[in-house]
Amino acid sequence: MKVALITGVTGQDGAYLSEFLLKKGYIVHGLKRRSSQFNTDRIDHLYQDPHEENRNFILHYGDMTDSTNLIRLIQEIQPDEIYNLAAMSHVHVSFETPEYTGNADGLGTLRILDAVRLLGLEKKTRIYQASTSELYGKVQEVPQSETTPFYPRSPYAVAKMYAYWITVNYREAYGMYACNGILFNHESPLRGETFVTRKITRAAARIALGLQDKFYLGNLDAQRDWGHAKDYVRMMWMILQAEEAEDWVIATGKTTPVREFVRMAFAEVGIELEFKGTGVNEKAYVSFCSNPDFQLEIGKEVLAVDPKYFRPTEVDLLIGDASKAKNKLGWVPEYDLQDLVKDMMQSDVELMRKDQHLKEGGYQVLNYFE
Ligand code: NDP
Ligand code: GDR
Numbered sequence: 001m002k003v004a005l006i007t008g009v010t011g012q013d014g015a016y017l018s019e020f021l022l023k024k025g026y027i028v029h030g031l032k033r034r035s036s037q038f039n040t041d042r043i044d045h046l047y048q049d050p051h052e053e054n055r056n057f058i059l060h061y062g063d064m065t066d067s068t069n070l071i072r073l074i075q076e077i078q079p080d081e082i083y084n085l086a087a088m089s090h091v092h093v094s095f096e097t098p099e100y101t102g103n104a105d106g107l108g109t110l111r112i113l114d115a116v117r118l119l120g121l122e123k124k125t126r127i128y129q130a131s132t133s134e135l136y137g138k139v140q141e142v143p144q145s146e147t148t149p150f151y152p153r154s155p156y157a158v159a160k161m162y163a164y165w166i167t168v169n170y171r172e173a174y175g176m177y178a179c180n181g182i183l184f185n186h187e188s189p190l191r192g193e194t195f196v197t198r199k200i201t202r203a204a205a206r207i208a209l210g211l212q213d214k215f216y217l218g219n220l221d222a223q224r225d226w227g228h229a230k231d232y233v234r235m236m237w238m239i240l241q242a243e244e245a246e247d248w249v250i251a252t253g254k255t256t257p258v259r260e261f262v263r264m265a266f267a268e269v270g271i272e273l274e275f276k277g278t279g280v281n282e283k284a285y286v287s288f289c290s291n292p293d294f295q296l297e298i299g300k301e302v303l304a305v306d307p308k309y310f311r312p313t314e315v316d317l318l319i320g321d322a323s324k325a326k327n328k329l330g331w332v333p334e335y336d337l338q339d340l341v342k343d344m345m346q347s348d349v350e351l352m353r354k355d356q357h358l359k360e361g362g363y364q365v366l367n368y369f370e
Contacts, residue, residue: 001056005077007031007064007112008085012190013130015042017083017233022046022057024237029077031062031086042190064108065100071115078121081240083128084112087160090194091134092311094156102159109163113170113178122176126240129167131180132160133225133251133318143321146182146249153313168247177245181236184251184320187340188229189347194370196258197226197344203369204265205348207302208294209356214302215369218309220259220282223317227252228335228343238329248329251320256337262303264338268345271296273303280305 004021008014009030021028032040040047040059048055060077062069064086074082087105088094094101109129116125136144137153152158164180171178191198196217203215227250235250259275262284266273270291273284284303289296325331335343355365 001025001027002080003027003029003077004081004083005029005031005074005079006083006085007062007108008087008130009059010039010042011085011089012042012188012192012229013085013186013233013236014083015046015190016188016229017085017236018043018046018057020233020237027056028058029073029079030057030059031073032059033063034061064104064111067111067115070111071118074112074115074121074125075119079125081126081128082112082116083130083236083240084109085130087130088156090192091154091156091315092309094154094159095312098155101155102162105156105159106162106166110166113166113176116176117170117174122174125177126245127167127176127178128236128240129163129178129180130236131164131167131182131247132157133182133184133249133320134315135161135164135182136318137315139317142317143251143253143319144249145321146247146324153315154311157315164247171245177240179239179242179245180247181239182247182249182320183232183235184225184227184249184318186227186229186232187344189344190229191344196224197261197340198348199369200258200262200265201341201344201348202352203303204262204269204271205345205352206355208266208269208271208291208296208349209352210295211352211355211359211365212367213300214304216304216306216309217258217262218306218311219314220262220305221257221316222314223255223257223319225251225253225255225319226261226337226340227333228340231333231335235325235329235331238325238331242329248325249320249322250325250331251318251322252333252336253320253322254337255317255319261341264341265345266302268341269349270294280307 206212
């Protein structure tokens with residue numbers, strides 16, 4: 001049985017990757033942070049009581065900023081594969097916490113690579129580094145591929161650039177099997193609530209159910225290449241099974257503006273929107289509602305722009321060329337954008353219906369949006 005260690009196991013990708021590897025028969029070890037509350041919502045269905053024998057899903061406390069912890073864990077676990085997914089992954093927040101982001105996302109990657117080297121596991125342990133399309137930043141060429149130059153536009157992207165190159169350097173210097181997956185945006189019902197797609201699907205569900213009046217976004221013109229996280233974690237595994245350690249772009253090859261994602265999310269539940277105005281004055285109104293379950297007034301304002309969500313430097317356009325992964329590894333995504341929106345909306349409507357029941361029962365429901 002192969003043994004994997006996943007850092008960032010409590011995140012979106014960590015949860016899907018754990019499920020995927022467990023189905024493949026792996027023993028999966030996960031690194032989770034100590035938190036003052038339980039932080040394992042996304043993986044609770046995989047949880048195994050520590051008193052059980054022969055567990056195949058084992059969680060350990062740890063942190064990407066703690067070398068001794070990482071060295072000790074890797075020594076104990078002796079993993080065949082490490083998936084380094086842990087990161088402060090929010091681009092906008094990285095402008096608020098640049099030093100921490102550099103430490104966790106940049107130096108954290110070095111700590112993993114160097115632990116493997118220090119422990120003499122260079123020939124045993126394969127390493128996947130969660131690199132990102134944010135490396136491309138300011139548009140140099142489209143579509144973006146493995147050969148497109150980088151121009152990072154946030155402390156997050158700069159930290160990830162260090163992580164990218166230190167991964168390449170350890171591969172070249174010490175012959176380690178270490179790869180970068182340059183993944184474009186991927187989303188799912190498990191996506192963090194403050195990333196734009198999930199913010200939109202949660203708000204659309206809440207507005208449809210009458211739990212919320214309107215919501216606010218930043219730059220509606222930004223364009224992203226959005227795929228489904230389930231397709232992307234499968235690719236992480238395929239990358240580590242390849243004969244040679246290389247770097248790979250994973251993307252759908254299609255790009256969509258944030259505004260269009262908003263339109264698709266509302267349309268998924270029968271609500272048509274009309275957008276009026278431009279820039280910070282742009283707003284969206286209900287123009288038609290075909291769903292008799294939702295009591296929405298035609299002309300109701302549901303979306304406005306709030307400049308506080310604009311970033312000091314923005315990445316305007318991402319569109320990836322994953323031909324290398326498709327041709328050499330045979331990767332074919334199962335979901336397109338419409339399937340993704342459907343999956344996220346179904347899940348959020350179901351989740352918000354629970355809130356609706358709680359509210360009707362007189363209980364307080366979460367009313368916090370970032
Ligand atoms: P999430 O934000 O959902 O998950 C990040 C994970 O990292 C969480 O488990 C988080 O723990 C953990 N983490 C954060 N800081 C630390 C730390 N200092 N020590 C230990 N663990 C830490 O991200 P995703 O699952 O979406 O992404 C996974 C990886 O892929 C990230 O590295 C991200 O930057 C990268 N990436 C993501 C893309 C995407 O579109 N999703 C695209 C390209 C790259 P906690 O749950 O406690 O917060
Ligand atoms: P991104 O994802 O920055 O691409 O990073 P995010 O969903 O945060 O933003 C996408 C685009 O939407 C615009 N936007 C808003 N974004 C947020 N979060 N909130 C808003 O209200 C809002 N309004 C408009 C943004 O300006 C941006 O252009 C994600 C993360 O998962 C990274 O970890 C990963 O590396 C990259 O994807 C690939």
